[in-house]
Amino acid sequence: MISVKNISIKQIFTCILVLLLIIFSNAQPLLFLIGVGIILPGEAIRLWAAGHLRKDKALTISGPYAYVKNPLYLGTLLVMIGICLCASNFYILIFGLAVFSFQYFPYKLKKEGDRLEKIFGEEYIEYARQVPTLIPGLTPYRPEGKEIKKWSFEQVKGNSEHLTFLAILIGVILISRNLWIK
DSSP: OGGGOOOOOOHHHHHHHHHHHHTTOOOOHHHHHHHHHHEEEEHHHHHHTTTTTTTTTTTSSSSSGOOOHHHHHHHHHHHHHHHHTTOOHHHHHHHHHIIIIIIHHHHHHHHHHHHHHHHHTTHHHHHHHHHSSSSSSSSOOOTTTOOOOOHHHHHHHHTTTHHHHHHHHHHHHHHHHHHHHH
């Protein structure tokens, strides 16, 4: 059960933007297909990352984390771009990209980097030095002697990504109604 205490300003803000996208959607077939083509890899990255992420228990360096420090943010960025294209709403796309680029991502990067450095120390510092921030590298980070964790659907559920997937699917279906109802 979701408690009102557990809802963040970010979640409220995101819900408002998604509602605006749905309400003011003007889905066009080609842009809708391009949008879905961007959403799919974005959510695939998020599912892949969530299946490896073990928050605060161990520094996650497996799966997409071997190629990029912030695969969940990369996936989120792709999903946001895709949903805005599906809805043919370039105003919210530009606004979303600006908020992501100039407020959300820099803030989260600093806050998370500081937190991970405090928890994992030199292990995180070395990882952060070698792994790209948002654009994946071609060579995976594989430190000697470190066990590489396998992907787990239990981790996906533990990180609530299955609910994010469901929300994205519902949003895309609601936006798609403009393709048939004119």
